[in-house]
Amino acid sequence: MLNSRQVRNLIKTLLKIIIPLTTLIFLLRTLFSPSSSPPHKNHSHHHSLSAHLILATTTSSNLTWLDPALKNTPWKQQIYITDLHPSHANAGELTVPVNKGNEAMAYLTYIVDNYENLPDVMFFHHDHAQAWHQQFSSSFEIKNLNFETVVREGYVSPRCLPGCENVIELPGDVVPLEDLGLEGTGRDVLISTILREFYGEVPSKIAAPCCAQFAVSRDAVRRRPKENWVAIRKWLERTDVDGGWRGGCWSGLGICGLGWRVFFVLMRPSACVMSLGLGIVLEPTLGK
Numbered sequence: 666m667l668n669s670r671q672v673r674n675l676i677k678t679l680l681k682i683i684i685p686l687t688t689l690i691f692l693l694r695t696l697f698s699p700s701s702s703p704p705h706k707n708h709s710h711h712h713s714l715s716a717h718l719i720l721a722t723t724t725s726s727n728l729t730w731l732d733p734a735l736k737n738t739p740w741k742q743q744i745y746i747t748d749l750h751p752s753h754a755n756a757g758e759l760t761v762p763v764n765k766g767n768e769a770m771a772y773l774t775y776i777v778d779n780y781e782n783l784p785d786v787m788f789f790h791h792d793h794a795q796a797w798h799q800q801f802s803s804s805f806e807i808k809n810l811n812f813e814t815v816v817r818e819g820y821v822s823p824r825c826l827p828g829c830e831n832v833i834e835l836p837g838d839v840v841p842l843e844d845l846g847l848e849g850t851g852r853d854v855l856i857s858t859i860l861r862e863f864y865g866e867v868p869s870k871i872a873a874p875c876c877a878q879f880a881v882s883r884d885a886v887r888r889r890p891k892e893n894w895v896a897i898r899k900w901l902e903r904t905d906v907d908g909g910w911r912g913g914c915w916s917g918l919g920i921c922g923l924g925w926r927v928f929f930v931l932m933r934p935s936a937c938v939m940s941l942g943l944g945i946v947l948e949p950t951l952g953k
Contacts, residue, residue: 714739714784714785714786714812714816715739715741715784715785715786716739716740716741716784716785716786716787716788716812717740717741717742717743717775717779717783717784717786717787717788718735718740718741718742718743718787718788718790718807719743719745719771719772719775719787719788719789719790720742720743720744720745720771720790720791720792721745721747721767721768721770721771721772721789721790721791721792722744722745722746722747722771722792723746723747723748723792724746724748724749726746726792727792727794728744728792730794730802730803730804733804734803734804734807734808735807738807738808740788740807741784743759743775743779744759745759745760745761745771745774745775746758746759746760747760747761747764747767747768747770747771748764759774761774762774762898762902763902765901765902765904766901767877768789768791768877769877769901770898770901770902772789772877772925773894773897773898773901774898775787775789776886776894777891777894777895777898780886780887780891780894781891783883783886783887784883785812785816785882785883786810786812786815786816786880786881786882786883787880787881787882787883787886788806788807788810788879788880789877789878789879789880789881789925790803790806790807790878791803791877791878796876798824798875798876798878799823799824799878800823800824800825801823801825806823806878810823810880815880815881815882816882816884818882819881819882819884819885819888819929819930820879820880820881820882820885820925820926820929820930821879821880821881822873822874822878822879822880822926823878823879823880824874824875824876824878830872830874830875831872831873831874831875832870832871832872833852833853833856833870833871833872834853834869834870835853835856835857835860835867835868835869835870835871836853836857837857837867837869838853838854838857839854839857839858839861839867840854840858841858842858842862842900842904845858845859845904845905845906855906856871860927862900863893863896863897863900863928864927864928871927873925873926873927874926877925879925879926879929881929885929885930886929888929889928897928
């Protein structure tokens with residue numbers, strides 16, 4: 666039979682084991698209990714950066730998804746109504762000079778009109794809540810875009826796909842800009858001519874994500890002088906090339922979204938920019 670001293674020593678030993686074990690069990694249950702709330706992601710680091718969300722819309726666009734998506738975010742919306750004539754616009758409504766080039770005219774108009782007062786981060790986006798070319802909803806993209814990645818990289822795509830897509834080899838054949846709308850002008854010639862005129866050279870190949878939705882930094886936009894952006898928009902206003910060229914693949918300036926990246930980044934045009942991946946371009950990790 667244990668004496669009193671032995672009992673006290675046994676109790677002390679048990680307490681040394683039980684108390685830490687109980688604490689560990691409590692912490693584990695708190696962290697991993699299904700009923701517990703997920704940890705809140707801290708977006709406070711975004712508050713020091715200014716941000717504009719540029720949407721290319723029409724008078725028939727359904728934007729009911731937008732206000733909930735913008736709640737508690739630093740985005741300032743810039744909504745361009747491409748089929749609204751400037752003479753019919755109400756105060757505060759943003760329009761474009763000519764309804765041509767799909768989203769390209771809205772994007773270019775924003776750049777030209779705001780060149781001297783650009784925010785730190787810009788997200789150029791379509792008007793839909795979800796589309797076939799989006800891996801995630803527009804709301805998710807807007808709420809979770811990583812601003813620091815945009816500032817560091819200059820250009821990012823929310824598609825977040827591994828590897829490279831839309832790799833196009835260019836033989837370098839060009840024609841005068843005024844001849845681009847003529848029948849028989851192929852995609853390669855169209856891309857090469859635009860790049861030669863406004864980029865200054867024709868690379869052997871280009872590669873970039875589809876589909877004309879991207880985020881860029883202020884420095885990326887200003888790598889090209891304002892006069893260059895004005896010239897591109899002026900050409901788009903005057904060109905006979907249809908905005909729906911070859912089944913929508915023209916998409917204004919973008920050529921399926923390919924041309925935009927070339928104008929914003931200082932790297933070889935065939936370099937792939939999609940390897941950044943989810944969790945860097947968009948903050949939550951894949952699978953959440």
